Amino acid sequence: MIRGSMLILAVALLTDTAIAQQRGAQIDPPSIVEYQPRSTLVVPEHPVPRPRYPVVDFHGHPPRLTSVAAVRQLLLQMDSIGIDVMVQAGGTSGETLRQQLDAIRQAGAEKRFAVFTTLDLRNVGPGSGEQIARQLDADIQAGAAGVGEINKGFGLNHRRTDGSRLRLDDPELDPVWRTAARLGIPVFIHVGDPPEFFEPHDLSNERWLELALFPSRRFNDRSRYPTFDSLMAERDRLFERHPGVKWVLAHLGWHANDLARLGRLFDRHPNLYSEVGAVLYDLGRQPRNARAFFEKYQDRILFGKDSFRPEEYPYYWRVFETEDEYFDYYRDYHAFWKLYGMGLPDTVLRKVYRDNALKLLRR
Numbered sequence: 001m002i003r004g005s006m007l008i009l010a011v012a013l014l015t016d017t018a019i020a021q022q023r024g025a026q027i028d029p030p031s032i033v034e035y036q037p038r039s040t041l042v043v044p045e046h047p048v049p050r051p052r053y054p055v056v057d058f059h060g061h062p063p064r065l066t067s068v069a070a071v072r073q074l075l076l077q078m079d080s081i082g083i084d085v086m087v088q089a090g091g092t093s094g095e096t097l098r099q100q101l102d103a104i105r106q107a108g109a110e111k112r113f114a115v116f117t118t119l120d121l122r123n124v125g126p127g128s129g130e131q132i133a134r135q136l137d138a139d140i141q142a143g144a145a146g147v148g149e150i151n152k153g154f155g156l157n158h159r160r161t162d163g164s165r166l167r168l169d170d171p172e173l174d175p176v177w178r179t180a181a182r183l184g185i186p187v188f189i190h191v192g193d194p195p196e197f198f199e200p201h202d203l204s205n206e207r208w209l210e211l212a213l214f215p216s217r218r219f220n221d222r223s224r225y226p227t228f229d230s231l232m233a234e235r236d237r238l239f240e241r242h243p244g245v246k247w248v249l250a251h252l253g254w255h256a257n258d259l260a261r262l263g264r265l266f267d268r269h270p271n272l273y274s275e276v277g278a279v280l281y282d283l284g285r286q287p288r289n290a291r292a293f294f295e296k297y298q299d300r301i302l303f304g305k306d307s308f309r310p311e312e313y314p315y316y317w318r319v320f321e322t323e324d325e326y327f328d329y330y331r332d333y334h335a336f337w338k339l340y341g342m343g344l345p346d347t348v349l350r351k352v353y354r355d356n357a358l359k360l361l362r363r
Protein backbone atom coordinates (compact mmCIF):
# COMPACT_ATOMS: atom_id res chain seq x y z
CA MET A 1 0.00 0.00 0.00
CA ILE A 2 2.69 2.48 1.13
CA ARG A 3 5.00 1.36 -1.69
CA GLY A 4 2.18 1.96 -4.18
CA SER A 5 1.62 5.51 -2.89
CA MET A 6 5.36 6.26 -3.06
CA LEU A 7 5.42 5.11 -6.64
CA ILE A 8 2.49 7.37 -7.60
CA LEU A 9 4.17 10.32 -5.86
CA ALA A 10 7.45 9.68 -7.70
CA VAL A 11 5.67 9.52 -11.06
CA ALA A 12 3.78 12.72 -10.24
CA LEU A 13 7.02 14.57 -9.39
CA LEU A 14 8.68 13.34 -12.56
CA THR A 15 5.71 14.43 -14.69
CA ASP A 16 5.69 17.89 -13.11
CA THR A 17 9.38 18.32 -13.82
CA ALA A 18 8.93 17.18 -17.41
CA ILE A 19 6.09 19.67 -17.96
CA ALA A 20 8.08 22.51 -16.42
CA GLN A 21 11.03 21.69 -18.69
CA GLN A 22 8.81 21.63 -21.75
CA ARG A 23 7.03 24.83 -20.80
CA GLY A 24 10.13 27.00 -20.82
CA ALA A 25 9.44 30.63 -20.07
CA GLN A 26 5.86 31.23 -18.95
CA ILE A 27 3.69 33.23 -21.34
CA ASP A 28 1.20 35.77 -20.10
CA PRO A 29 -2.33 34.85 -21.15
CA PRO A 30 -3.73 37.02 -23.98
CA SER A 31 -6.66 39.38 -23.50
CA ILE A 32 -10.10 38.06 -24.44
CA VAL A 33 -10.03 40.31 -27.51
CA GLU A 34 -6.71 38.88 -28.73
CA TYR A 35 -7.64 35.24 -28.22
CA GLN A 36 -9.28 34.14 -31.48
CA PRO A 37 -8.70 30.40 -31.74
CA ARG A 38 -9.60 28.80 -35.05
CA SER A 39 -11.96 25.87 -34.75
CA THR A 40 -10.60 22.54 -35.92
CA LEU A 41 -14.05 20.96 -35.88
CA VAL A 42 -15.09 19.51 -39.21
CA VAL A 43 -18.87 19.02 -39.47
CA PRO A 44 -21.45 19.43 -42.24
CA GLU A 45 -22.19 23.08 -43.06
CA HIS A 46 -25.37 24.41 -44.65
CA PRO A 47 -25.20 28.18 -45.07
CA VAL A 48 -28.63 29.66 -45.89
CA PRO A 49 -28.25 32.80 -48.03
CA ARG A 50 -32.04 33.16 -48.46
CA PRO A 51 -34.90 32.24 -46.14
CA ARG A 52 -37.18 29.30 -47.00
CA TYR A 53 -40.25 31.58 -47.06
CA PRO A 54 -40.65 35.28 -47.82
CA VAL A 55 -40.05 37.15 -44.59
CA VAL A 56 -41.67 40.09 -42.80
CA ASP A 57 -39.04 41.98 -40.82
CA PHE A 58 -41.07 43.36 -37.94
CA HIS A 59 -38.09 45.13 -36.38
CA GLY A 60 -36.72 46.96 -39.40
CA HIS A 61 -34.44 49.97 -39.18
CA PRO A 62 -33.73 50.65 -42.86
CA PRO A 63 -32.81 54.18 -43.99
CA ARG A 64 -35.68 56.71 -44.05
CA LEU A 65 -37.87 56.31 -47.12
CA THR A 66 -37.67 59.94 -48.06
CA SER A 67 -38.04 59.52 -51.85
CA VAL A 68 -39.15 57.07 -54.52
CA ALA A 69 -35.46 56.44 -55.26
CA ALA A 70 -34.83 55.54 -51.60
CA VAL A 71 -37.77 53.12 -51.67
CA ARG A 72 -36.52 51.46 -54.89
CA GLN A 73 -32.99 51.19 -53.52
CA LEU A 74 -34.27 49.46 -50.38
CA LEU A 75 -36.50 47.12 -52.40
CA LEU A 76 -33.41 45.88 -54.28
CA GLN A 77 -31.68 45.09 -50.98
CA MET A 78 -34.80 43.44 -49.55
CA ASP A 79 -35.15 41.25 -52.65
CA SER A 80 -31.54 40.17 -52.41
CA ILE A 81 -32.02 38.77 -48.87
CA GLY A 82 -35.57 37.47 -49.12
CA ILE A 83 -37.39 40.18 -47.19
CA ASP A 84 -40.89 40.56 -48.57
CA VAL A 85 -42.23 43.17 -46.15
CA MET A 86 -40.20 45.68 -44.18
CA VAL A 87 -41.68 47.33 -41.12
CA GLN A 88 -40.17 50.77 -40.66
CA ALA A 89 -40.02 50.27 -36.90
CA GLY A 90 -38.25 53.53 -36.11
CA GLY A 91 -41.49 55.45 -36.01
CA THR A 92 -42.10 58.90 -37.44
CA SER A 93 -44.99 61.26 -36.92
CA GLY A 94 -46.77 64.06 -38.75
CA GLU A 95 -45.02 65.41 -41.86
CA THR A 96 -42.11 62.89 -41.89
CA LEU A 97 -44.56 60.03 -41.63
CA ARG A 98 -46.62 61.39 -44.53
CA GLN A 99 -43.47 61.88 -46.61
CA GLN A 100 -42.49 58.21 -46.21
CA LEU A 101 -46.01 56.97 -46.93
CA ASP A 102 -46.15 59.15 -50.07
CA ALA A 103 -42.80 57.86 -51.34
CA ILE A 104 -43.96 54.25 -50.83
CA ARG A 105 -47.25 54.94 -52.62
CA GLN A 106 -45.54 56.69 -55.53
CA ALA A 107 -43.19 53.73 -55.90
CA GLY A 108 -46.23 51.41 -55.99
CA ALA A 109 -44.78 49.45 -53.06
CA GLU A 110 -47.61 49.62 -50.52
CA LYS A 111 -47.59 45.84 -50.09
CA ARG A 112 -43.89 45.80 -49.21
CA PHE A 113 -43.85 48.25 -46.30
CA ALA A 114 -45.51 49.12 -43.04
CA VAL A 115 -44.57 52.36 -41.33
CA PHE A 116 -44.99 52.97 -37.63
CA THR A 117 -45.69 56.18 -35.82
CA THR A 118 -43.72 57.29 -32.79
CA LEU A 119 -44.81 58.64 -29.43
CA ASP A 120 -42.97 61.50 -27.80
CA LEU A 121 -42.70 60.27 -24.22
CA ARG A 122 -40.27 62.91 -23.00
CA ASN A 123 -41.34 65.38 -20.33
CA VAL A 124 -44.69 63.81 -19.59
CA GLY A 125 -46.88 65.89 -17.30
CA PRO A 126 -50.57 66.50 -16.63
CA GLY A 127 -52.47 66.43 -19.94
CA SER A 128 -49.66 64.75 -21.91
CA GLY A 129 -51.54 61.47 -22.21
CA GLU A 130 -54.54 63.02 -23.96
CA GLN A 131 -52.29 65.03 -26.24
CA ILE A 132 -50.16 62.02 -27.27
CA ALA A 133 -53.32 59.97 -27.81
CA ARG A 134 -54.66 62.62 -30.25
CA GLN A 135 -51.42 62.58 -32.20
CA LEU A 136 -51.49 58.77 -32.29
CA ASP A 137 -55.02 58.81 -33.66
CA ALA A 138 -54.06 61.31 -36.37
CA ASP A 139 -50.98 59.32 -37.44
CA ILE A 140 -52.96 56.10 -37.70
CA GLN A 141 -55.61 57.87 -39.80
CA ALA A 142 -52.75 59.10 -42.01
CA GLY A 143 -51.67 55.51 -42.65
CA ALA A 144 -49.29 54.39 -39.91
CA ALA A 145 -49.64 50.67 -39.20
CA GLY A 146 -48.84 50.75 -35.51
CA VAL A 147 -46.83 52.37 -32.75
CA GLY A 148 -43.21 51.81 -33.25
CA GLU A 149 -40.43 51.29 -31.63
CA ILE A 150 -40.96 52.73 -28.20
CA ASN A 151 -37.31 52.73 -27.25
CA LYS A 152 -35.57 51.85 -24.02
CA GLY A 153 -35.46 55.51 -23.01
CA PHE A 154 -39.00 54.84 -21.77
CA GLY A 155 -38.38 53.23 -18.38
CA LEU A 156 -34.70 54.14 -18.19
CA ASN A 157 -34.18 57.80 -19.05
CA HIS A 158 -37.41 59.62 -19.82
CA ARG A 159 -38.50 62.00 -17.05
CA ARG A 160 -41.75 63.52 -15.98
CA THR A 161 -41.98 67.30 -15.90
CA ASP A 162 -41.43 67.09 -12.11
CA GLY A 163 -38.03 65.47 -12.75
CA SER A 164 -38.94 61.96 -11.60
CA ARG A 165 -38.37 58.92 -13.81
CA LEU A 166 -41.35 58.23 -16.04
CA ARG A 167 -42.57 54.79 -15.05
CA LEU A 168 -43.78 52.40 -17.70
CA ASP A 169 -47.13 52.02 -15.94
CA ASP A 170 -47.64 55.75 -15.29
CA PRO A 171 -51.44 56.34 -15.35
CA GLU A 172 -50.92 59.62 -17.23
CA LEU A 173 -50.33 57.52 -20.35
CA ASP A 174 -53.52 55.46 -19.98
CA PRO A 175 -55.35 57.46 -22.72
CA VAL A 176 -52.56 56.55 -25.16
CA TRP A 177 -52.83 52.81 -24.55
CA ARG A 178 -56.63 52.96 -24.54
CA THR A 179 -56.47 54.62 -27.98
CA ALA A 180 -54.08 51.93 -29.24
CA ALA A 181 -56.46 49.22 -27.99
CA ARG A 182 -59.45 50.88 -29.66
CA LEU A 183 -57.57 51.19 -32.96
CA GLY A 184 -56.48 47.54 -32.80
CA ILE A 185 -52.92 48.40 -33.83
CA PRO A 186 -49.72 46.72 -32.62
CA VAL A 187 -47.63 48.62 -30.08
CA PHE A 188 -43.98 47.71 -30.52
CA ILE A 189 -42.08 48.30 -27.30
CA HIS A 190 -38.46 47.80 -26.31
CA VAL A 191 -38.00 47.69 -22.54
CA GLY A 192 -34.61 47.70 -20.88
CA ASP A 193 -31.60 45.83 -22.16
CA PRO A 194 -29.97 42.44 -21.49
CA PRO A 195 -30.01 41.58 -17.77
CA GLU A 196 -26.21 41.65 -17.56
CA PHE A 197 -26.23 45.37 -18.43
CA PHE A 198 -27.84 45.97 -15.04
CA GLU A 199 -25.22 43.92 -13.16
CA PRO A 200 -21.76 44.92 -11.94
CA HIS A 201 -19.24 45.19 -14.76
CA ASP A 202 -16.87 42.58 -13.38
CA LEU A 203 -15.06 39.60 -14.85
CA SER A 204 -18.00 37.28 -14.24
CA ASN A 205 -20.27 39.42 -16.42
CA GLU A 206 -21.23 37.56 -19.60
CA ARG A 207 -21.37 40.84 -21.52
CA TRP A 208 -18.10 42.23 -20.20
CA LEU A 209 -16.77 43.18 -23.65
CA GLU A 210 -19.90 45.03 -24.78
CA LEU A 211 -20.06 46.96 -21.51
CA ALA A 212 -16.39 47.87 -21.90
CA LEU A 213 -16.95 49.10 -25.47
CA PHE A 214 -20.23 50.94 -24.82
CA PRO A 215 -20.28 52.71 -21.45
CA SER A 216 -23.77 54.09 -22.21
CA ARG A 217 -25.12 50.53 -21.98
CA ARG A 218 -24.20 50.21 -18.31
CA PHE A 219 -27.37 50.48 -16.25
CA ASN A 220 -25.87 49.22 -13.03
CA ASP A 221 -25.82 52.59 -11.26
CA ARG A 222 -28.60 52.03 -8.73
CA SER A 223 -28.88 55.75 -7.96
CA ARG A 224 -30.01 56.35 -11.57
CA TYR A 225 -31.58 53.14 -12.84
CA PRO A 226 -34.01 50.53 -11.56
CA THR A 227 -32.88 46.92 -11.37
CA PHE A 228 -33.66 44.67 -14.33
CA ASP A 229 -36.35 42.84 -12.36
CA SER A 230 -38.09 45.95 -11.06
CA LEU A 231 -38.16 47.39 -14.59
CA MET A 232 -39.67 44.15 -15.88
CA ALA A 233 -42.25 44.22 -13.06
CA GLU A 234 -43.24 47.73 -14.17
CA ARG A 235 -43.59 46.48 -17.73
CA ASP A 236 -45.75 43.56 -16.61
CA ARG A 237 -48.03 45.94 -14.70
CA LEU A 238 -48.40 48.01 -17.87
CA PHE A 239 -49.49 44.89 -19.78
CA GLU A 240 -51.93 43.99 -16.98
CA ARG A 241 -53.42 47.48 -17.01
CA HIS A 242 -54.03 47.33 -20.76
CA PRO A 243 -54.89 43.79 -21.79
CA GLY A 244 -56.68 45.06 -24.92
CA VAL A 245 -53.46 46.34 -26.53
CA LYS A 246 -51.62 44.12 -29.01
CA TRP A 247 -48.21 44.45 -27.39
CA VAL A 248 -45.16 43.37 -29.35
CA LEU A 249 -42.18 43.09 -27.09
CA ALA A 250 -38.82 43.71 -28.79
CA HIS A 251 -35.85 41.35 -28.40
CA LEU A 252 -37.91 38.51 -26.83
CA GLY A 253 -38.28 40.85 -23.88
CA TRP A 254 -34.57 40.28 -23.06
CA HIS A 255 -35.63 36.88 -21.75
CA ALA A 256 -34.02 34.82 -24.52
CA ASN A 257 -31.60 33.55 -21.87
CA ASP A 258 -34.59 32.38 -19.79
CA LEU A 259 -37.30 31.36 -22.23
CA ALA A 260 -39.48 29.83 -19.52
CA ARG A 261 -39.85 33.32 -18.05
CA LEU A 262 -41.05 34.66 -21.40
CA GLY A 263 -43.36 31.65 -21.66
CA ARG A 264 -45.02 32.58 -18.36
CA LEU A 265 -45.49 36.11 -19.66
CA PHE A 266 -47.06 34.80 -22.88
CA ASP A 267 -49.36 32.58 -20.78
CA ARG A 268 -50.54 35.53 -18.68
CA HIS A 269 -51.07 37.89 -21.64
CA PRO A 270 -52.83 36.36 -24.65
CA ASN A 271 -52.40 39.65 -26.56
CA LEU A 272 -48.63 39.64 -26.19
CA TYR A 273 -46.21 38.94 -29.04
CA SER A 274 -42.45 39.20 -29.27
CA GLU A 275 -39.73 39.36 -31.90
CA VAL A 276 -36.24 37.93 -32.11
CA GLY A 277 -34.10 40.94 -33.08
CA ALA A 278 -30.51 40.93 -31.82
CA VAL A 279 -30.89 37.94 -29.47
CA LEU A 280 -29.90 35.21 -31.92
CA TYR A 281 -26.84 34.41 -29.77
CA ASP A 282 -29.11 33.22 -26.96
CA LEU A 283 -31.31 31.05 -29.20
CA GLY A 284 -28.28 29.58 -30.96
CA ARG A 285 -26.70 28.35 -27.74
CA GLN A 286 -29.77 26.35 -26.68
CA PRO A 287 -31.12 25.00 -29.97
CA ARG A 288 -33.23 22.17 -28.50
CA ASN A 289 -34.80 24.23 -25.74
CA ALA A 290 -35.37 27.12 -28.16
CA ARG A 291 -37.02 24.86 -30.73
CA ALA A 292 -39.41 23.47 -28.10
CA PHE A 293 -40.22 27.05 -27.09
CA PHE A 294 -40.85 28.13 -30.69
CA GLU A 295 -43.09 25.12 -31.23
CA LYS A 296 -45.10 25.88 -28.10
CA TYR A 297 -45.44 29.62 -28.79
CA GLN A 298 -45.43 29.48 -32.59
CA ASP A 299 -48.35 31.95 -32.84
CA ARG A 300 -46.63 34.59 -30.68
CA ILE A 301 -43.12 34.93 -32.10
CA LEU A 302 -42.21 37.24 -34.99
CA PHE A 303 -39.05 37.63 -37.02
CA GLY A 304 -37.26 40.93 -36.52
CA LYS A 305 -33.66 41.89 -37.18
CA ASP A 306 -33.13 45.36 -35.66
CA SER A 307 -30.05 47.00 -37.23
CA PHE A 308 -30.28 46.91 -41.02
CA ARG A 309 -27.20 45.07 -42.24
CA PRO A 310 -28.17 42.81 -45.14
CA GLU A 311 -25.13 40.55 -44.70
CA GLU A 312 -26.25 39.58 -41.17
CA TYR A 313 -29.71 38.20 -42.03
CA PRO A 314 -28.40 34.80 -43.27
CA TYR A 315 -27.15 33.99 -39.74
CA TYR A 316 -30.79 34.00 -38.63
CA TRP A 317 -31.91 31.72 -41.49
CA ARG A 318 -29.14 29.29 -40.63
CA VAL A 319 -30.02 29.12 -36.94
CA PHE A 320 -33.75 28.76 -37.61
CA GLU A 321 -33.63 26.39 -40.60
CA THR A 322 -30.64 24.07 -40.17
CA GLU A 323 -29.26 21.75 -37.54
CA ASP A 324 -25.71 22.91 -38.18
CA GLU A 325 -23.36 22.85 -35.22
CA TYR A 326 -20.84 25.21 -33.70
CA PHE A 327 -20.75 28.01 -36.24
CA ASP A 328 -19.81 31.66 -35.96
CA TYR A 329 -22.07 34.48 -34.86
CA TYR A 330 -21.73 37.91 -36.44
CA ARG A 331 -20.91 40.16 -33.50
CA ASP A 332 -18.20 39.32 -31.01
CA TYR A 333 -19.33 41.71 -28.30
CA HIS A 334 -22.77 40.09 -28.09
CA ALA A 335 -21.42 36.63 -27.55
CA PHE A 336 -18.07 34.88 -27.32
CA TRP A 337 -19.67 31.50 -28.06
CA LYS A 338 -20.75 29.70 -31.22
CA LEU A 339 -24.22 28.96 -32.58
CA TYR A 340 -26.20 25.80 -33.30
CA GLY A 341 -29.17 25.40 -35.63
CA MET A 342 -32.68 24.91 -34.25
CA GLY A 343 -34.05 23.08 -37.30
CA LEU A 344 -37.54 24.59 -37.01
CA PRO A 345 -40.36 22.74 -38.78
CA ASP A 346 -41.88 24.40 -41.86
CA THR A 347 -45.20 25.17 -40.17
CA VAL A 348 -43.43 27.10 -37.40
CA LEU A 349 -41.05 28.83 -39.81
CA ARG A 350 -43.93 30.16 -41.91
CA LYS A 351 -45.67 31.64 -38.88
CA VAL A 352 -42.53 33.18 -37.40
CA TYR A 353 -41.20 34.48 -40.71
CA ARG A 354 -44.46 35.88 -41.98
CA ASP A 355 -47.98 34.86 -40.96
CA ASN A 356 -47.93 36.15 -37.35
CA ALA A 357 -46.67 39.56 -38.44
CA LEU A 358 -49.16 39.87 -41.29
CA LYS A 359 -52.02 39.13 -38.91
CA LEU A 360 -50.90 41.98 -36.64
CA LEU A 361 -50.39 44.40 -39.52
CA ARG A 362 -53.64 43.60 -41.33
CA ARG A 363 -56.28 46.24 -40.76
Ligand SMILES: [Zn+2]
Nearest residue numbers: 059089149306
Ligand atom coordinates in the same frame (compact mmCIF):
# COMPACT_ATOMS: atom_id res chain seq x y z
ZN1 LIG B 1 -35.11 48.77 -32.77
